[in-house]
Amino acid sequence: MRTPHMSDILTAPQPSARLSTLDLLEAEAIHVIREVVAEFERPVLLFSGGKDSVVVLHLAAKAFLPGRVPFSVLHVDTGHNFPEVIRFRDETVARLGLHLEVARVQDYLDDGRLLERADGTRNPLQTQPLLDAIAAGRHDAVFGGARRDEDKARAKERIFSLRDEFGQWDPRNQRPELWSLYNGRHTPGQHVRVFPISNWTELDIWRYIEREGIALPPLYFAHEREVYRRDGMWMAVGPFSEPRPDETVERRTVRYRTVGDMSCTGAVESASAGISDIVAEVAVSTLTERGATRADDRISEAAMEDRKKNGYF
Known part of the structure; x- marks a missing residue:
């Protein structure tokens, strides 16, 4: 019986990877x-x-x-x-x-x-x-x-x-x-x-949250909120985020992609009330969550x- 050569081991069919x-x-x-x-x-x-x-x-x-x-x-x-x-x-x-x-x-x-x-x-x-x-x-x-x-x-x-x-x-x-x-x-x-x-x-984060059934704060999911438009973002009306005289308050269905201060974190218009909807929404997004909704990252190019x-x- 022939002893297996190293070349046989290297060329032998390998089991298919099962890890996602x-x-x-x-x-x-x-x-x-x-x-x-x-x-x-x-x-x-x-x-x-x-x-x-x-x-x-x-x-x-x-x-x-x-x-x-x-x-x-x-x-x-x-x-x-x-x-x-x-x-x-x-x-x-x-x-x-x-x-x-x-x-x-x-x-x-x-x-x-x-x-x-x-x-x-x-x-x-x-x-x-x-x-x-x-x-x-x-x-x-x-x-x-x-x-x-x-x-x-x-x-x-x-x-x-x-x-x-x-x-x-x-x-x-x-x-x-x-x-x-x-x-x-x-x-x-x-x-x-x-x-x-x-x-x-x-x-990856949202797919993992969906797979593992991880609970999150409710503002990550679509909800109605009073907001106003500033610098291309929907800012929430609140004690630390008040509209200026020239900014109109509207009630819109929004959600948050990232969480920071109320004064610098914007919402995005979205009807995604469930994780599977958010996964589909994020899959087609062309902006990162910070680039789309964080005013503190817009202070300078290298903020x-x-x-x-x-x-x-």
Whole structure:
């Protein structure tokens, strides 16, 4: 009987792959999350109640079943959040038995460490409270829900992204991540931002939410709301987002593709009240959710990169 030669093994028919794209993305993300917990001492997850952070938290819960998620969650609260998102955040934290750390921008405004911006948005004011909370919690790894398809600056970033002693990011100092090997080395005072869903797209997120039956805040689905048109976006009428005298308030059926401050996050007109409808809608969209609905990303061509260099998400 002939001994099999290596060429026979290499040319033999291989079993067909049975893992879907979502299976592969999920496996990569869970691998990253477990690697961080094994390698770092005090990781924390940035959790706002938005869809991407909800998916990362869901992946973390799957990664450690039947045990509990072995790290805290952190939210930088601007004070201008949608109330339904804050309710969802608190309900999720209570359901999973998590410890929630909250850094409040309002505290910094009250004691003079920060000043209100002329444009009224507080999103860019989150950086200092975030860095202080990371230092106070001695967190050496910080999970985030950023994805490369959202913005050009985020497309430059690795899954493990080193931050220096000031929390700053240098896009020219990126570590290679060959063969899914991640370098978490850092010196005291530094920390690493970790993005388990970096390789996902918005469509992947929604297909995964549909497959896993993940609950989300209701504003992601079509609903009637009083809105007004500004800079090509439908802005919600609210205490932190009031129309100017020349802006007409209308009642329209809208939904949100992304969640941020009420003062800088726009809605899109949509009749998609269910996840399958949203999947179909996103599949034909030609704009990312941030490009279509986030006023804070329109401040300059490099708005996101400038904020990230200073320590933003």
